[in-house]
Amino acid sequence: MKFTIKKPLILASSSPRRKELLSLIGIPFDVVHSQVDENIALTADRYPEYVMGLAEKKARAVANKYRESIVIGADTIVVFDRKVYPKPATEEEAEQFLKEFSGKTHSVYTGVAIINDREKITFYNKTDVTFRDLDEELIRGYIASGDPMDKAGGYGIQTAGALFVDSITGDYQTVVGLPIAKLTEVLRKEGLIELKDGETILDN
Numbered sequence: 001m002k003f004t005i006k007k008p009l010i011l012a013s014s015s016p017r018r019k020e021l022l023s024l025i026g027i028p029f030d031v032v033h034s035q036v037d038e039n040i041a042l043t044a045d046r047y048p049e050y051v052m053g054l055a056e057k058k059a060r061a062v063a064n065k066y067r068e069s070i071v072i073g074a075d076t077i078v079v080f081d082r083k084v085y086p087k088p089a090t091e092e093e094a095e096q097f098l099k100e101f102s103g104k105t106h107s108v109y110t111g112v113a114i115i116n117d118r119e120k121i122t123f124y125n126k127t128d129v130t131f132r133d134l135d136e137e138l139i140r141g142y143i144a145s146g147d148p149m150d151k152a153g154g155y156g157i158q159t160a161g162a163l164f165v166d167s168i169t170g171d172y173q174t175v176v177g178l179p180i181a182k183l184t185e186v187l188r189k190e191g192l193i194e195l196k197d198g199e200t201i202l203d204n
């Protein structure tokens, strides 16, 4: 399946997972790392606004330099018991996160921002993830692999963190970091991409 796009597309992200997910729609795009201060204020329980705000911040930082492009930014957080769990700062913190999630359900929010001609479109998705009862040996073994440290909440559902998951309610890709089905729907609705037979008009 191929889409056409009228302008160059940029993913403002250093996440290899987001790059892989955006590749699924077959549009050529460039990746530009977006260095932003992720410490923005969270107004009580307004998680959607928080992730969409950070996604916009990431996208704008890149869009300011690439004005002729469509720029996409995203942000993912884990929320449990009304607390936000970002990437763990230390292995001890990762262990603490995973112990707290054990046998319980947490929510993963991913916000997305699309900047085109300085106009923004933002949306978010939320997926609930229920963890199995985890034993300490499994948690320690996982942490020793180094996998949790670059991931919100300290686990990757797409990596060995899958061993912790009992069930999910919602879109899997939202947990990995980019709700690609909804993103494609929004890009199509806004007329930014079009489904076409044959090749894309831009070369990768």
Ligand SMILES: Cc1cn([C@H]2C[C@H](O)[C@@H](COP(=O)(O)OP(=O)(O)OP(=O)(O)O)O2)c(=O)[nH]c1=O
Residues within 6 Å of the ligand: 012, 013, 014, 015, 017, 018, 033, 034, 058, 074, 075, 076, 077, 078, 087, 108, 150, 151, 152, 153, 155, 156, 157, 158, 161, 175, 176, 177
């Ligand atoms: C919960 C969960 C998160 N994650 C990842 C998605 C995000 O990449 C990361 C959350 O951090 P983010 O700050 O959203 O993203 P990032 O720093 O990796 O990339 P960038 O800001 O440059 O776009 O956690 C997984 O890969 N799997 C999971 O199961």
